[in-house]
Amino acid sequence: MPMTQDQPIFHASARRVKFLRVAACVVFCLSVSAQRSAAQLSRCTQQTIRHLETESDNIPDWPALRAFYHRYSVCRIDDAEVMEGVSESVARMLADHWDTLPVAAKLFKQDSPFEAFALAGVNITDSTDDLNHIDKLAANRCPIDLHILCQKIRRSIRDNI
Numbered sequence: 001m002p003m004t005q006d007q008p009i010f011h012a013s014a015r016r017v018k019f020l021r022v023a024a025c026v027v028f029c030l031s032v033s034a035q036r037s038a039a040q041l042s043r044c045t046q047q048t049i050r051h052l053e054t055e056s057d058n059i060p061d062w063p064a065l066r067a068f069y070h071r072y073s074v075c076r077i078d079d080a081e082v083m084e085g086v087s088e089s090v091a092r093m094l095a096d097h098w099d100t101l102p103v104a105a106k107l108f109k110q111d112s113p114f115e116a117f118a119l120a121g122v123n124i125t126d127s128t129d130d131l132n133h134i135d136k137l138a139a140n141r142c143p144i145d146l147h148i149l150c151q152k153i154r155r156s157i158r159d160n161i
């Protein structure tokens with residue numbers, strides 16, 4: 001049977017319907033996922049947030065910072081007091097314990113969202129002296145195999161002040 005002009009249009013319409021069905025399924029799945037994520041993020045009580053504030057001021061090392069990040073990842077860790085404590089802890093680790101940078105690098109390699117979280121902690125809430133010191137360490141005392149991380153640290157300082 002020879003093709004008429006109606007057949008290609010019908011064929012295109014069938015593809016469009018199929019596309020719209022798939023798109024509707026994707027939108028539905030994303031909606032359910034977003035609702036589930038929102039429910040998980042709402043689990044944190046004010047008491048938990050207060051605990052986060054206290055704990056964020058006393059994070060001694062990179063593994064403890066990673067544990068903090070994952071333990072409270074269901075919370076929105078965007079509370080100003082919490083983030084100020086995280087920032088101070090990151091600044092202390094970088095400024096006072098630069099020799100632990102390889103530990104940080106190893107953890108960052110395993111967990112890029114954690115790396116983003118930690119590097120965002122190098123910001124204007126830190127003292128200018130600390131930021132200058134960290135920048136100099138990253139420029140002059142970077143371990144040879146960590147130059148990319150040192151560049152990220154320096155960029156974070158420039159971007160977040």
